[in-house]
Amino acid sequence: MRVQLGKVRPIAGAVAALTATLLGSGASAGEFGKLESSLLLYSETDRVQAAEGLVSFNKYLAGGRILGAKLTLDGLTGASPNGATPSRRIQTFTSPSGNGSYSVAPGTTPLDNTFRDNRIALDVSFSQPLDRLTTLVLGGHYSGEQDYTSLAISGGITRDLNKKNTTLGISGSYAHDLSSPMGGAPIPFSTMAASEEDEDNDEHGGDGSSETKNTFDVILGVTQVFDRRTIVRFNYSFSHASGYLNDPYKLISLVQDENSTDPGEPAGYIYEGRPGTRNKQALFGKFRRYLSGNTLDLSYRYFWDDWKIHSHTVEIFYRWQFDDNRALQPHIRWYRQSRADFYRQFLVQGTSLPTYASADYRLGDFDALTLGLQYFLPLGLGSRLSLGAEYYTQIGDRSPPQAFGSLREFDLYPDLKSFIIKLGFERDF
Amino acid sequence: MISKLESTYRLFRREDFWVIEFTAMGGPCEILLKSDCQSEAERLASLAFLETLRIEQKYSRYRDDNIVHRINNAHGRSVALDSETSRLLEYAGHCFKLSEGLFDITSGVLRRAWKFQGQETVPDAEKIRSLLELVGWGKVELKEQSFRMPENMEIDFGGLGKEYAVDKVAEMVFRDSGFPVMVNFGGDIRALSGKKNGSPWLIGIENPHSENGTAGTIELKDGAVATSGDSRRYCLVAGERLGHILNPHTGWPVRQAPQSVTVIAERCTEAGLLATLAMLQGRDAESFLALQGVTYHCIR
Numbered sequence: 001m002r003v004q005l006g007k008v009r010p011i012a013g014a015v016a017a018l019t020a021t022l023l024g025s026g027a028s029a030g031e032f033g034k035l036e037s038s039l040l041l042y043s044e045t046d047r048v049q050a051a052e053g054l055v056s057f058n059k060y061l062a063g064g065r066i067l068g069a070k071l072t073l074d075g076l077t078g079a080s081p082n083g084a085t086p087s088r089r090i091q092t093f094t095s096p097s098g099n100g101s102y103s104v105a106p107g108t109t110p111l112d113n114t115f116r117d118n119r120i121a122l123d124v125s126f127s128q129p130l131d132r133l134t135t136l137v138l139g140g141h142y143s144g145e146q147d148y149t150s151l152a153i154s155g156g157i158t159r160d161l162n163k164k165n166t167t168l169g170i171s172g173s174y175a176h177d178l179s180s181p182m183g184g185a186p187i188p189f190s191t192m193a194a195s196e197e198d199e200d201n202d203e204h205g206g207d208g209s210s211e212t213k214n215t216f217d218v219i220l221g222v223t224q225v226f227d228r229r230t231i232v233r234f235n236y237s238f239s240h241a242s243g244y245l246n247d248p249y250k251l252i253s254l255v256q257d258e259n260s261t262d263p264g265e266p267a268g269y270i271y272e273g274r275p276g277t278r279n280k281q282a283l284f285g286k287f288r289r290y291l292s293g294n295t296l297d298l299s300y301r302y303f304w305d306d307w308k309i310h311s312h313t314v315e316i317f318y319r320w321q322f323d324d325n326r327a328l329q330p331h332i333r334w335y336r337q338s339r340a341d342f343y344r345q346f347l348v349q350g351t352s353l354p355t356y357a358s359a360d361y362r363l364g365d366f367d368a369l370t371l372g373l374q375y376f377l378p379l380g381l382g383s384r385l386s387l388g389a390e391y392y393t394q395i396g397d398r399s400p401p402q403a404f405g406s407l408r409e410f411d412l413y414p415d416l417k418s419f420i421i422k423l424g425f426e427r428d429f
Numbered sequence: 430m431i432s433k434l435e436s437t438y439r440l441f442r443r444e445d446f447w448v449i450e451f452t453a454m455g456g457p458c459e460i461l462l463k464s465d466c467q468s469e470a471e472r473l474a475s476l477a478f479l480e481t482l483r484i485e486q487k488y489s490r491y492r493d494d495n496i497v498h499r500i501n502n503a504h505g506r507s508v509a510l511d512s513e514t515s516r517l518l519e520y521a522g523h524c525f526k527l528s529e530g531l532f533d534i535t536s537g538v539l540r541r542a543w544k545f546q547g548q549e550t551v552p553d554a555e556k557i558r559s560l561l562e563l564v565g566w567g568k569v570e571l572k573e574q575s576f577r578m579p580e581n582m583e584i585d586f587g588g589l590g591k592e593y594a595v596d597k598v599a600e601m602v603f604r605d606s607g608f609p610v611m612v613n614f615g616g617d618i619r620a621l622s623g624k625k626n627g628s629p630w631l632i633g634i635e636n637p638h639s640e641n642g643t644a645g646t647i648e649l650k651d652g653a654v655a656t657s658g659d660s661r662r663y664c665l666v667a668g669e670r671l672g673h674i675l676n677p678h679t680g681w682p683v684r685q686a687p688q689s690v691t692v693i694a695e696r697c698t699e700a701g702l703l704a705t706l707a708m709l710q711g712r713d714a715e716s717f718l719a720l721q722g723v724t725y726h727c728i729r
Contacts, residue, residue, distance in 0.1 A: 009720070010720050010721055010722070011527045011528070011706075011721070012694070012699075012703060012721035012722060012723055014523075014527055015524070015527065015699045015702055015703060016694070016695060016696070016699050018520055018523050018524070018527075018699075019520075019596075019695075019696045019698045019699040019702075020696070021516075021520075022516055022517070022520045022593075022698065023593075023596050023597065023600060023696060023698065032475055032476055032479050034475065060472065060476070064605065132607070164607075165465075225465045229442070229445075231465060231466075288467075290442040290467075292442065292443075293441040293442055293443070295442075295467070321441055378437040378439075379437065383437065384437070428475040428478070428479060429479070
C-alpha cells in the first residue's frame with residue numbers, strides 16, 4: 001500500500017496565527033483558593049490549658065487581588081497567677097466575679113483557678129494591586145471574649161523598587177477595645193477583701209461600667225533582595241495605646257514591714273494600677289538564605305517602651321527539604337526582657353504607695369527559651385499536613401534582693417513551662 | 430480509568446531559580462521560575478499545578494467525567510460545549526484543513542488495529558477498512574456552542590492537550606507575576622522571559638543514538654520546543670520498522686518517518702503541531718520543515 005503524502009506547502013504562519021488566537025482569547029483567570037486549618041493544644045505545667053482552632057481561606061483572584069478570611073476559636077481553662085506573693089498561711093481571695101472565693105496553700109504561688117474563657121476572632125483582608133509595583137492591603141478584625149471585645153481596622157501600601165529587588169511598605173491600624181471585667185473594673189490600688197467575711201471592706205467598687213482602650217500602630221518596612229539566595233527584611237514599628245491598660249484581675253500583696261511581728265507576710269491585697277498610656281517601639285531584622293533547597297531563617301527583634309521594658313528576641317529556623325517533598329523544620333527562640341519601671345512583686349505596708357504598680361509576672365525580668373520541631377507531609381492533590389511540637393520555658397528572678405522576712409523563703413517567680421502541639425492542614429483548590 | 434494524581438508538587442531552590450516539580454500529563458512536569466520571593470513562588474506553584482490538573486482532567490481520554498467522555502459517548506447526539514473546548518475543537522478543525530486531512534483528532538480509533546510494542550504485526554486489512562469509516566473530521570458538525578459526530582466515532586486531544594497545557598501554564602504564570610518562567614512537560618517546553626529579563630534558559634535536546642543521550646543544547650528566552658515521535662513505539666511489518674504515527678487517510682503508520690522531530694517555534698502548541706505534521710510527511714519531513722522556516726531537529 002502506498003502511503004499518500006500531503007502536499008508540502010508552507011503553513012507555519014497560519015498555524016502561528018491560529019495558535020495565538022487559541023491561547024490569546026479568554027485568558028485563564030488564574031484563580032485559586034487556599035484553605036488552611038490548624039488545631040493547637042497548649043499546656044502549662046499546673047496552670048493554663050488552652051485549645052485553639054483556626055480556619056483561614058484565601059482566594060487569589062485574577063489581576064493579583066487576594067481576599068482572605070480567618071476564623072479563630074480559643075478555649076482557655078486553668079489557673080493563672082493573680083500577682084500575690086506566697087505566704088506561710090493559707091490565703092483566701094475573692095473570685096473576680098465577686099461572688100465566691102478561692103484559697104491557696106501555704107508557701108505556694110497564689111493561682112486564680114477560676115480562670116476560664118472562650119474567645120472568638122474573625123479577620124478579613126483584601127489585597128489589591130494599584131499598578132504593576134504598588135499593592136494596597138486593607139483589613140478588619142473582631143474578637144470577642146466574655147469580658148473583652150476588640151475591633152480593629154488596618155490599611156497598608158507596599159511599593160516595589162529597583163527591579164522588584166527592594167520592597168517598601170507602610171501600614172497602620174487602629175484598634176478599639178472594650179473591657180468589661182466580671183464584677184466591674186476595680187479602682188487601682190483599692191483593697192481586695194482577704195475573705196468573704198471581710199466583704200464590707202472590699203473597696204473593689206468600680207461602677208461596673210466598661211473601660212475602653214484605643215491603640216494606633218504604624219509599621220515601616222523594607223525588604224531587600226541581596227542576591228538570588230539572600231533576602232533581608234527590616235521593620236520599625238510604633239504603637240501608642242491609651243485608656244484602660246490594667247489587668248483587672250491582677251493583685252499586689254501589701255506585706256508587713258521588716259520591723260513588724262510577721263515581716264513579709266501579707267497584710268492585704270490591692271488591685272494593680274498601670275499608666276494610662278503606653279508607647280511601644282520595635283526594630284526587627286530578618287535574614288533568609290536558601291541553601292540548595294533548604295532554608296535558613298535568622299531574626300532579631302529589639303523592643304522598648306515608655307514603661308521602660310526592653311527586650312531582645314533571637315530566633316532561628318532551619319527547614320530541611322527532602323526529595324519526596326517532606327520537610328523537617330527545627331527552630332529555637334531566645335527571649336530576654338527587663339522589667340517595667342513600676343513592676344513590684346509586693347508593696348510594703350505603711351510606706352507611701354507609688355504612682356503605678358503591678359505584680360503581673362509578664363511585666364517582670366525574665367528569660368524565655370522555645371525549642372520547636374515541625375514536620376511537613378504532602379498528601380497529594382495540593383494538600384499538605386504539618387505536625388509540630390514546641391517546648392517553652394520562662395525563668396525569672398525567684399528571690400529578688402528586696403525580698404525580706406518570710407518572702408525570702410519562697411519562690412517569688414516560679415519557672416513557667418509549657419508544651420504546644422500543633423496539627424495543621426492546608427489545601428489548594 | 431482514573432489518571433494518577435496522588436502526587437502533589439514539590440518546590441525547591443536550584444541555582445538562582447525556583448523549581449516546581451510534579452507528575453501529570455503522563456510524565457514528569459517541571460517549571461522553573463526566576464523569582465526571589467518564596468511566598469510568590471509558592472503561590473505560582475499552586476496556580477500552575479492546579480491549572481495543569483484542570484486541563485488534564487478536562488481533556489484526558491482516560492476519564493469518564495469530562496467533556497471528552499461526553500462527546501465520545503453521545504451516540505450521535507449533540508453535546509453542549511464550553512468556550513474553551515469550543516475553541517480547541519475549532520483549532521483542531523483549522524489544523525485538519527491546513528494539513529489537508531493529515532492532522533485529524535478523530536483518527537485515534539485506528540490505534541485499535543495497531544500495537545506499537547516492537548513486535549511483528551500482521552495488519553488486518555478488513556479491520557483497518559472498517560475503522561477508517563469512523564475517521565474523518567469532515568463527518569463532524571461543530572457549531573459555536575455544540576458538537577455532534579456520528580456514533581462510534583471518537584475524538585482525542587492526545588496530539589494537542591499537553592502542548593496546550595504547557596502554553597497555558599507558562600502564559601498564566603508569566604502574566605500573573607512578570608517573572609521569567611520555563612514550563613517543561615516531558616520535553617514539551619515553553620519559555621517566557623520578557624524583554625528586559627536577563628539570561629536565556631538552557632535546554633538539552635535528547636538523542637537516543639548518542640553516547641550521552643543528548644543532541645546538544647539550545648538557548649531559549651522566549652519561545653517553545655516540542656517533540657513528536659517515540660523511538661520505543663514501533664511495529665514491524667514484513668521486516669519494515671514502522672513508527673506509531675498513523676496516517677488518517679490510509680489507516681497505516683507513516684512510512685519512512687523520522688524517529689523523532691523537534692521543532693522550535695514561538696508557542697508550544699504550534700511547535701507540537703508542526704512536529705506532528707512533519708512526522709506525517711514521512712520521508713519529506715525535513716523538506717516540509719525547511720519550507721516552514723522554523724528551527725528543527727530530526728532524528729532518523
